Amino acid sequence: MLRLTLRNLAANKARFLMTTFAVVLGVGFVVSSFVMSDGLRSTFGALSEDITAGTDLLVRPTSEFGEPLPLPEDLVTEILAVDGVDNAEAFMESAENELQPIKADGSTITTAGPPQLTFAWNDDTEIGAFTIVEGTAPDEPREFSMDHTAAAKHGFEIGQTYDFVTPLGVEEDFTFVATTSFGADNATVGATLMHVSLAEAQRLFGDPGTVQQIAISVDPGVDAAAVANDIAAVLGTTTAEIVDQATVTAEQKAEFTEGIDIVGNVLLGFAIVSLFVSIFIIYNTFAIVLGQRVREMGLLRAIGADAAQLRRSVVAEAVIIGVIASAIGLAAGVGIAALLTAVFEAVGAELPAYPTILSARTVVLAFVLGIGVTVASSIAPARAAAGISPIEAIRDGAAVTPENGRQRLVRGAMTLLAGVAVGSFGLFGPGLGTLALVLTLGSAAVLVFLGLTLASPAVARPLTAVLGWPVAKLMGTAGGLARGNASRNPRRTATTAAALMIGLSLVTMGYVVGESVKSSLGNLIADSVSADYVIAGMDEAALPPVFADELAASGQFEAVTGMRYDEARLGADVREVTALDMGTIDVLFDIDLEAGSIPASDATDVILLHDELAADLAADVGDTVPIEFVSGHTADLTVAGIYADATIFEDPLVPDQVFDAAGAEVADEWVAAVLPDGVSTADLAPFVAELERTYPQVSIDTASEFQQSFEDTIDSMLLVVNALLALAIVIALIGIANTLALSVHERTRELGLLRAVGMTRRQTRRMVRWEAVLVALFGAVLGVAAGSLFGWGVVSALPADTFGGSLTIPIPQIVQVVVLAAIATLVAAWLPARRAGKLDVLDAIAH
Amino acid sequence: MTQATVTTEPAARAVGAKKYYGEGDTEVRALDDVDVEFERGKFTAIMGPSGSGKSTLMHCQAGLDTLTGGQVFIGDTDLSSLSERELTLLRRDQVGFIFQAFNLVPTLSALENITLPMDLAGVKPDQAWLDEVISTVGLGDRTDHRPNELSGGQQQRVAVSRALASRPEIIFADEPTGNLDSTTGTEILAFMRKAVDDLGQTIVMVTHDPVAAAYADRVIFLADGKIVDELLDPDAEQVIDQMKKLR
């Protein structure tokens, strides 16, 4: 039997090579995901150890909730005095892009890529992880250093002075005194890493007299744990913890790993889609090839092979294909990893050099997945083929029909319903964790796809007839024959179309959700914001605390307020609280007040509650609610009003005075401003331009630009959807071309007949191509329907008061994608069509 | 060698037709300098032992295959001067085919199969003629059926109808009754005879069956790629005798 298996494989080489393509891609993505994350993990693991090598202990502030308060600077000297402490250094790190150096040409480094970070310099290179490559340490005011890679890339030269964008506005004339290296290899992953003196760090992004953390090294031979106990004694009332090197290293690794995992997971997502789609393609290939071997199977049965032997022989074929595909996929995976690394570098996020690690786990998984997928998709065709009775095969025209249509339809409908049920549970049921939700929705999608594939042959005939009607009308007899071919074998059409269906449904869902959220947000923003300007830090950059005051003082606006956020305990729970100028709420927003009134700007110790929170707290207008901040400051706030609109605010709102008194967050997250009557945003353009020059890290958007920026964010997320689309379509098209080639082969005699009675080559090619398009359109229609359903589910599950919950189906985009898929199909069908056209008429008839 | 009296220009003819396969030692002369004319409105049968070149002659004469040397004509068109596309159009418009089996496109109904060459050409079939053909062949109300819903004999009748429907210059049939039982085969042969007598069609038929050959006006005998003999208005006995001589 094995000899027969090998013969069959050899006879269908090209066929199986195409089949394996999807498996190769799927396995390749899995492997690349592991190769990249294993390699990067090993690099970053070593780096984490480098960074923390000199730090035996780390003191850092803690708090019960919220952002902890910084440590007093005096603590450094106190710790230095502890027995066994070799050195203690203050650690300070800016927020991302909080400080931005201005290049010689007047521009800043783009904030779209990796971040710009500034640290306080310390001379102890054991603790600091940075060493000076060239120059002297930045320990004077208005001096800074930069890692040598970034310095070279952006043209910073030692001895020159540069201006800085700071939270305090643009500050001039910082002297560039040194280039540095982060660890031995300066593995910055594209980030720009700078240092200033501790005093400068405190002035620019910290608080005077405080430090963020204290890194400690102990004397050689001293037990760090014992020293930690002594340090705990000097901490006194300061709420802080002492952690050891192992903890710091582990945390550092975990932080790096998070980023690595995101890349790995995206690749795994691609892998899952291509593996899943490949199941359909392989299944189809097996079903067709075995269908063509019906006679051979019957003959074998007649001469005494039993069903189990036949089944084993087919599964053996699948195993061999799986092994070959997995091996190719393994190599492809290493290639994909290298390709992606190059892509990352091209977009400015170069990865550090990492070793290519093909762990045993990766290899085993590649083969298990590759072989598993192939064998799984061969089982049904193998069983069907083995179930052939000898008579059936010898009688002409016997077809492999594993089960009857009605049974299949019922099974499909039930699978579909199960999928919908699981999906509804995931979307509308009890709140699940992220992983559980992804798994639930993922299995729901798989069930829906399987159900559709099982059930769709029932609609294949009528649907392709309808879709084919214009083709038959426009393309004459070739079109009519194409239509007939597309519907002659509904199961094959359905399975072939399944791959495209899956791809298009994912894309449609992405579009439906994206567009729905866009339009809902648009409406909500239009309803609830009457501000003319919405101002926020660009990308991750912080908004300077002085900014809102400066705007208010400019006299250009009727009302201006900054919004700052901090955590506070309100009632029993810790919640995010927003502080703002209460007197401006009426002019800037429409919060839909249900009860009470909005307090004036000078009101103190008042609070506005969203109605759901008011219900939670059982608080009514006039009641007082106690509030406690991170600093320990407490106050009793009087409920001034209750509001309903959750578009902009859902938090409790308090006057600025409450935050100031509590020593809570000082920097605004964003600022809203409205112009006086009769002044337009155009009138104010020069003022805005000037402001943007002073604060390059701030983006000043008009209300419509603000809305646009939301839409841009959503659009950029849809890019990932588009990448998935491209992948799914490519695989689907290969599947269609493959099936078509098999069908052409299977219909050789029929094609010969058509050619003999006068069908021209052109007509033949046209017939094959349009058959492909009809199959693709069939898949597209199902995919769009399923995708719209998914999209509708997701949109309904989104919170209505923040995303609006209104469904928008972006028909133009969807039509565009469908047309694109149809055109791509015409291209994919080119080869099979050419082959059909080139068939030798006599050979074909004699076939 | 005697030639039938030619009253009109023949529907098709071959002049010095040669078809060789392979080269040197392995050369096979499937057609070795064949001259033959197929008279308009007559039913000609081609007979001969297996491998004698019957199918080759038919394929070359019908424009399905090309000659190694010599010429073949349909009407007065020299097929060797035609491009692949022109040959296709010629087959579509001027030649009808009936094969031994797999004559029909499974996705088309009987009627659609019958009008297929005209549909491919984009011309409307002549309805009156179509009705006449269908009734002559005796398909009746089965024209809406798909091929798999028809018996083998009915399928061959559809094939005959298709060959007749476009009123081709000439119809070629390669063992059209080879797959049928004798009763059904006899019916089909009777229809072909009728098409010649009543509709004035020209038919060339390859067959192994002396009884079938007896339906023809004339039988041509091939051996080793050459025409070795012919019979006019044959009966089965004569054909059998003739075949015995060739063996």
Ligand SMILES: Nc1ncnc2c1ncn2[C@@H]1O[C@H](COP(=O)(O)OP(=O)(O)OP(=O)(O)O)[C@@H](O)[C@H]1O
């Ligand atoms: N493609 C080919 N390549 C090589 N030789 C061929 C080819 N086609 C036919 N022949 C040879 O040409 C000769 C004539 O073949 P042809 O098919 O015309 O015979 P036939 O008279 O139709 O036989 P049968 O009664 O068996 O159908 C045979 O010897 C055959 O082997």
Ligand SMILES: [Mg+2]
């Ligand atoms: Mg023959």
